Structures are given as structure tokens and as C-alpha cells.
């Protein structure tokens with residue numbers, strides 16, 4: 001799996017963590033993107049369109065995380081997709 005070919009379905013339980021040079025950061029659940037745009041959509045077009053909600057700049061860094069920062073918008077949603085171990 002490479003970044004160029006990964007689809008949203010491949011990373012459905014992950015989050016996209018975005019940091020801007022202005023200090024703003026945001027965590028976006030991939031599951032939410034898949035519901036809006038379809039699970040076969042590819043990740044790079046979304047990353048290319050990301051803009052900071054505060055200053056409008058392109059993100060400084062974009063990371064995939066399996067557990068977003070505490071207090072991130074939608075954190076409760078992540079708890080709903082937690083998988084049982086046994």
C-alpha cells in the first residue's frame with residue numbers, strides 16, 4: 001500500500017491529523033470522508049484540497065493517526081468504531 005494508491009476504505013479506522021504553520025491543527029476521521037465521498041476515493045486528492053480554516057494556507061504537515069488528540073472534534077465518533085479484541 002502506497003500513499004498514491006491508498007483508498008479511504010483501506011484506512012477507514014484512521015484519522016487525518018493536519019497541522020498548519022499558523023498553529024492550528026485539526027483531526028478528521030477518514031470514516032467521515034468515506035461517507036461523504038465514497039470508500040473507493042483516493043486519499044491524495046483530499047490532502048491536496050486541504051486548507052486551514054483560520055488562515056487559508058495549505059497544511060504544513062498531514063499525518064495518518066490511529067488515535068486522535070484528546071478533545072479533537074469527533075472524538076466520540078472514534079469511540080464508536082473501536083473494535084473488540086476478543
Ligand SMILES: [Zn+2]
Nearest residue numbers: 020022052055
Ligand atoms: Zn493556518
